[in-house]
Amino acid sequence: MTDTAPPPAASALAIIVLAAGKGTRMKSARHKVLHPVAGQPMLEHLLASAAQLAPERSVVVAGHGRDQLEAQLGSRAAIAVQEPQLGTGHAVQQAEEALAGFEGDVLILYGDVPFVRPETMRAMIARLHGEDTPAVVVLGFEPEDPLRYGRILAHDDGRIAMMVEYKDATEEQRACTLCNSGLMAVKSQDLFALLAKVENDNAAGEYYLTDIVNVASLEERPCAVIVTDDPDEVGGINSRAELAAAEARWQSRRRERAMADGATLVAPETVFFAWDTVIGQDVTIEPNVVFGPGVTVADDVTIHAFSHLEGATLESGVAIGPYARLRPGAVLKANSKVGNFVEMKKAVLGEGAKANHLSYLGDAEIGAGANIGAGTITCNYDGYFKHKTVIGARAFIGSNSALVAPVRIGADAIVAAGSAVTRDVGDGELRLVRGEQLIKPGWADRFHDTMKQKKKAQKGG
Structure with missing residues (x-):
């Protein structure tokens, strides 16, 4: 020019x-x-x-x-x-x-x-x-x-x-x-x-x-x-094909810029950025990651494969995925971790806190060093309104727990696996909410025998 x-x-x-x-x-x-x-x-x-x-x-x-x-x-x-x-x-x-x-x-x-x-x-x-x-x-x-x-x-x-x-x-x-x-x-x-x-x-x-x-x-x-x-x-955009071509050109240039600025894209052609995505240095992005609008990623972050992020903030040292979904309002503090098949929405995961497997964290505030067990969900919606769950620092939430908001779990508290928590848990308390286990010796054997005989009779008829 x-x-x-x-x-x-x-x-x-x-x-x-x-x-x-x-x-x-x-x-x-x-x-x-x-x-x-x-x-x-x-x-x-x-x-x-x-x-x-x-x-x-x-x-x-x-x-x-x-x-x-x-x-x-x-x-x-x-x-x-x-x-x-x-x-x-x-x-x-x-x-x-x-x-x-x-x-x-x-x-x-x-x-x-x-x-x-x-x-x-x-x-x-x-x-x-x-x-x-x-x-x-x-x-x-x-x-x-x-x-x-x-x-x-x-x-x-x-x-x-x-x-x-x-x-x-x-x-x-x-x-x-x-x-x-x-x-x-x-x-x-x-x-x-x-x-x-x-x-x-x-x-x-x-x-x-x-x-x-x-x-x-x-x-x-x-x-x-x-x-x-x-x-x-x-270049003008007048058709869906031209729109796709423009998207491809834009993405190609954005990927090049991300790598030039110090990010590692393992399979660049499979990573899709939004117009306002911010990526720091020494960020590793594995294949098939999609960024929606409003994502900011600090330095030294790892985003594992097949993760989807939108409206989220990831501080230094964070790791997410594979198969993580971060929705608007998700904030991951320094060195926190979200694992496979974890979804966050309008939730803050405190410094060093972990949610490693199969969990939903919505309208929640999780303290530093807390551990969220596999299958945990924050039950944030009552059919009419959203409610907040607050989990204190270093709290341990056992696997397959349901935290029915609004509810507060105190610092250093433990929620036993399989609990459905509907009332606040104080600092350092253990909360175990389970139905009594009923044992009937030999019942399963008799059940199987009966069902096998019914099936045999049905075939014979």
């Missing part, structure tokens, strides 16, 4: 995000730009990158699914409606009212092109403030296969001679491999004035945004292109 000086600090910025398409190839009731990549809607990926440039105003141009966009964005962006849809130029025109009175630079982005880097956006704005003061800056790219992208015909110095849509291009123009991403930077005082002069005399009968470059050229005003060094960042 061409190196340019940074824009003046006083230059205000607005962004326009085009998201009015019907997204028919997705075949979904969900708006196309709200389909997630790495657990976050693709639109939010784009807005997060743009937020690093601190835009003064943000406008999303909507059509189909406007209500979904309003619900997602709230007051974070103005919604402009394009109805009917008459092309990209017409779509940008719908943002004019929302940008009334704004003076500064405008970045035009696409909701289904979510991975444009902040540095690319900055480079576009910087070029807009170049010495030759271009009227429009276009982001170009050179894909391996130009397919049916619009073409940018440019001079060696980056000045644009002409832009043409594929369907309107000649064979000679289609031979050009510099393609139009659709992303543009324009000064606010130029944008809508240029758009007002765009006509729809083309193969599609639409008002093309790209034609503002041709309008400016006719007025002998220069326009410029900068070229991204990463064509993937301008």
